[in-house]
Amino acid sequence: MSEHNTVLQELGLNVELHDEVLKYVDRTFQQTVGAQQGRPEGISYFDHVLHESHGGRVAELVKQKKNGKKTVGTFCIYVPEELAMAANTVPVALCGGTQFSVPHAEKMFPRDICPLIKSTLGLAFSKTCPYGPLKSMAVGETTCDAKKKTWEILAGKVNFHVMELPQKKDPLDVELWRNAVREFQTKLEGLSGTRVDSAGLGEAIRVMNNKRRALQKLADLREASPPPVSGLDALVVMQAALSDEPVRFTAALNRLNAELVQRREDGFSPVANGAKRVMIAGCPSVMGNWKVHSLVEQSGAVIVHDESCTGSRYFEHLIDETATDLAGQVNAVADRYMKINCACFTPNKERIDSVVQKVKEYNVQGVVQYVLQTCHGYNIEAMRIEAALKAANVPSLKIVTDYSEEDAGQLRTRIEAFVEQLGGSAS
Amino acid sequence: MSEHNTVLQELGLNVELHDEVLKYVDRTFQQTVGAQQGRPEGISYFDHVLHESHGGRVAELVKQKKNGKKTVGTFCIYVPEELAMAANTVPVALCGGTQFSVPHAEKMFPRDICPLIKSTLGLAFSKTCPYGPLKSMAVGETTCDAKKKTWEILAGKVNFHVMELPQKKDPLDVELWRNAVREFQTKLEGLSGTRVDSAGLGEAIRVMNNKRRALQKLADLREASPPPVSGLDALVVMQAALSDEPVRFTAALNRLNAELVQRREDGFSPVANGAKRVMIAGCPSVMGNWKVHSLVEQSGAVIVHDESCTGSRYFEHLIDETATDLAGQVNAVADRYMKINCACFTPNKERIDSVVQKVKEYNVQGVVQYVLQTCHGYNIEAMRIEAALKAANVPSLKIVTDYSEEDAGQLRTRIEAFVEQLGGSAS
Numbered sequence: 001m002s003e004h005n006t007v008l009q010e011l012g013l014n015v016e017l018h019d020e021v022l023k024y025v026d027r028t029f030q031q032t033v034g035a036q037q038g039r040p041e042g043i044s045y046f047d048h049v050l051h052e053s054h055g056g057r058v059a060e061l062v063k064q065k066k067n068g069k070k071t072v073g074t075f076c077i078y079v080p081e082e083l084a085m086a087a088n089t090v091p092v093a094l095c096g097g098t099q100f101s102v103p104h105a106e107k108m109f110p111r112d113i114c115p116l117i118k119s120t121l122g123l124a125f126s127k128t129c130p131y132g133p134l135k136s137m138a139v140g141e142t143t144c145d146a147k148k149k150t151w152e153i154l155a156g157k158v159n160f161h162v163m164e165l166p167q168k169k170d171p172l173d174v175e176l177w178r179n180a181v182r183e184f185q186t187k188l189e190g191l192s193g194t195r196v197d198s199a200g201l202g203e204a205i206r207v208m209n210n211k212r213r214a215l216q217k218l219a220d221l222r223e224a225s226p227p228p229v230s231g232l233d234a235l236v237v238m239q240a241a242l243s244d245e246p247v248r249f250t251a252a253l254n255r256l257n258a259e260l261v262q263r264r265e266d267g268f269s270p271v272a273n274g275a276k277r278v279m280i281a282g283c284p285s286v287m288g289n290w291k292v293h294s295l296v297e298q299s300g301a302v303i304v305h306d307e308s309c310t311g312s313r314y315f316e317h318l319i320d321e322t323a324t325d326l327a328g329q330v331n332a333v334a335d336r337y338m339k340i341n342c343a344c345f346t347p348n349k350e351r352i353d354s355v356v357q358k359v360k361e362y363n364v365q366g367v368v369q370y371v372l373q374t375c376h377g378y379n380i381e382a383m384r385i386e387a388a389l390k391a392a393n394v395p396s397l398k399i400v401t402d403y404s405e406e407d408a409g410q411l412r413t414r415i416e417a418f419v420e421q422l423g424g425s426a427s
Numbered sequence: 428m429s430e431h432n433t434v435l436q437e438l439g440l441n442v443e444l445h446d447e448v449l450k451y452v453d454r455t456f457q458q459t460v461g462a463q464q465g466r467p468e469g470i471s472y473f474d475h476v477l478h479e480s481h482g483g484r485v486a487e488l489v490k491q492k493k494n495g496k497k498t499v500g501t502f503c504i505y506v507p508e509e510l511a512m513a514a515n516t517v518p519v520a521l522c523g524g525t526q527f528s529v530p531h532a533e534k535m536f537p538r539d540i541c542p543l544i545k546s547t548l549g550l551a552f553s554k555t556c557p558y559g560p561l562k563s564m565a566v567g568e569t570t571c572d573a574k575k576k577t578w579e580i581l582a583g584k585v586n587f588h589v590m591e592l593p594q595k596k597d598p599l600d601v602e603l604w605r606n607a608v609r610e611f612q613t614k615l616e617g618l619s620g621t622r623v624d625s626a627g628l629g630e631a632i633r634v635m636n637n638k639r640r641a642l643q644k645l646a647d648l649r650e651a652s653p654p655p656v657s658g659l660d661a662l663v664v665m666q667a668a669l670s671d672e673p674v675r676f677t678a679a680l681n682r683l684n685a686e687l688v689q690r691r692e693d694g695f696s697p698v699a700n701g702a703k704r705v706m707i708a709g710c711p712s713v714m715g716n717w718k719v720h721s722l723v724e725q726s727g728a729v730i731v732h733d734e735s736c737t738g739s740r741y742f743e744h745l746i747d748e749t750a751t752d753l754a755g756q757v758n759a760v761a762d763r764y765m766k767i768n769c770a771c772f773t774p775n776k777e778r779i780d781s782v783v784q785k786v787k788e789y790n791v792q793g794v795v796q797y798v799l800q801t802c803h804g805y806n807i808e809a810m811r812i813e814a815a816l817k818a819a820n821v822p823s824l825k826i827v828t829d830y831s832e833e834d835a836g837q838l839r840t841r842i843e844a845f846v847e848q849l850g851g852s853a854s
Contacts, residue, residue, distance in 0.1 A: 383535075
């Protein structure tokens with residue numbers, strides 16, 4: 001029973017069911033993340049962020065809301081957080097990673113859409129997502145068919161704004177996206193009553209770039225062999241990045257990074273020497289979803305990089321900080337987000353190349369392509385990724401799965417067999 | 428055994444397997460379209476077009492190719508045929524509607540993508556699509572995730588061009604699409620060596636508009652109660668529209684329409700008085716796919732309109748013929764295609780409104796929402812269509828299916844129950 005149940009009750013949540021969600025997620029957490037040995041001390045902050053994402057963080061945002069600061073819910077890393085911050089709102093990711101809520105979505109929505117959408121909707125429909133009633137606006141995007149059409153249903157119920165992301169990266173596409181970013185800015189300003197100015201946006205850009213730098217540092221630390229931190233713990237950090245206050249998050253991550261630097265110097269790692277180095281590539285693993293990461297690391301491998309929306313796509317590009325006027329800054333924001341290599345783009349050679357590049361950079365021995373069920377983009381693109389990896393002599397395994405535990409046994413067998421055959425020289 | 432097997436062999440087809448495809452499709456045709464009573468005389472031309480689409484039509488195009496005229500393969504009604512014609516090429520739809528070829532695609536492609544894509548790919552992979560080796564270029568578009576990513580795979584094997592269709596219909600989207608149409612024009616000119624000029628494009632626009640007018644006339648004739656033609660036969664005409672030479676097609680359709688006018692005057696219909704009037708809304712039913720139409724009409728209902736890519740989306744908007752210069756004509760072409768209401772657009776109120784409008788226009792008693800498996804766009808949009816129809820007191824039934832016969836029994840039961848409960852006054 002959460003100490004914040006009064007807050008949740010005031011938000012109109014089904015508090016009993018919400019307690020069950022927390023218990024379910026906590027049980028999953030204990031069986032995966034919590035079952036690890038040799039976790040760094042600094043990780044406890046991020047465990048706490050996940051734990052408090054449906055408690056203390058909500059209470060904090062409710063308090064801010066009472067002081068006039070609005071919360072903006074997002075579903076995708078293409079939504080520029082800097083603009084939301086500069087418009088005096090708080091961006092919060094609303095993506096669900098728990099199987100618990102999926103059946104609640106399936107009562108109303110088609111079953112054959114991806115688990116991330118269903119988990120998210122299920123939390124909202126069952127009144128167990130505190131951010132649903134807390135947020136003043138939700139922001140969707142046109143990254144995939146299922147999300148694009150889902151926003152239309154939600155837009156009938158809540159204040160909803162949709163950003164159009166183009167499907168190519170040609171000059172007119174860049175213009176379309178820049179325009180979508182400017183529209184988003186106007187929408188935010190109307191919501192908060194605060195005009196975005198150059199000083200405020202500049203500050204938000206610096207805050208977010210610092211957060212990205214800290215995440216990049218963590219990614220760099222995982223280059224070590226063996227790395228000073230497990231892939232599951234790195235995932236916990238990256239999941240926390242989506243809901244925590246960014247300055248606080250960055251400070252905590254810098255502390256963790258310092259600890260990991262020390263570990264490296266001390267020659268300490270929670271990972272066995274010679275553990276096979278695996279990269280995850282594909283779909284995001286948001287909070288509640290530790291399934292495949294856990295299976296991979298339980299098989300004796302270590303995940304050394306995440307080429308995903310929770311992973312490098314979230315932090316690998318910084319915003320150019322040289323622009324001095326607002327229009328230039330807004331374009332710099334837009335252009336940074338346009339660099340993200342989501343499968344929604346075509347022909348997307350940039351993503352194929354970057355996966356092969358990351359394999360070299362992180363000394364990866366095998367790639368697990370992680371595809372959420374019915375995600376056509378990553379599912380079909382996996383063919384080209386596999387071909388490019390094969391050409392580079394890198395084994396890969398494609399896993400198409402949902403959030404349920406039904407296929408865990410079969411996945412375990414497949415992953416163990418895959419890890420077993422990984423050779424190469426992880427020095 | 429086709430009389431055109433020499434031609435097919437020269438194209439590198441697997442002629443034995445191709446014969447099996449033809450037999451399979453012909454058997455499906457006989458069990459559905461061919462099993463009807465009271466078919467109009469003029470329909471025989473369109474039966475012939477379907478029958479010859481893998482024979483006589485291929486031989487015709489091969490002959491044209493030898494005379495320097497190139498064939499351009501398309502997969503979607505968003506690809507402007509007028510431009511292909513004006514650039515002295517022949518546009519031909521490559522979409523597959525047969526279950527026969529699906530397993531051939533599943534050997535290489537993910538199983539959980541839509542049957543239309545799998546059927547199309549399966550024909551290509553098994554060397555049973557004569558248009559594959561015949562075409563000089565294939566043209567895809569960004570209408571859905573699965574197709575968008577499939578083009579990337581095919582682009583590695585054949586000369587492929589992708590048109591970017593935007594996802595909204597705002598002014599910048601119109602500009603993006605007009606640009607995509609101009610790019611397509613340039614690509615075609617490079618392929619054929621023929622510059623598109625105003626006279627040629629004007630003529631192509633007239634040819635295609637005349638074809639659309641003939642299809643619109645057929646749609647109008649189905650307003651009669653009972654209509655002078657079955658929905659299955661109307662579908663045969665619309666399927667033939669995608670592969671036949673347009674001037675010849677239009678002449679034949681005008682003859683059929685005249686026969687149907689005469690039938691109406693004579694008070695003759697192949698459909699029983701009082702048959703429930705059903706509209707199909709959603710995904711296309713291309714050649715080989717007569718499954719749901721057949722089940723609906725076998726249940727005693729009559730399909731009086733197709734709100735689909737094979738149906739009204741293909742012919743309901745004419746191109747403005749008033750532009751006199753090439754740039755104006757090309758924009759008129761682009762703008763006509765932008766009016767099509769595919770589920771790929773958001774928020775797509777135009778489609779919701781048009782479905783409700785069509786129900787009134789064609790005196791529809793019930794709507795069958797036809798969704799191909801894993802087509803997220805039409806699947807999720809079905810919720811809003813259903814809600815809009817409910818508000819208008821129109822019953823609807825959503826069917827999600829593939830090309831196989833496995834669910835035929837279950838579908839029959841559901842469709843019969845649906846048709847049974849349709850009331851209202853189909854006068």
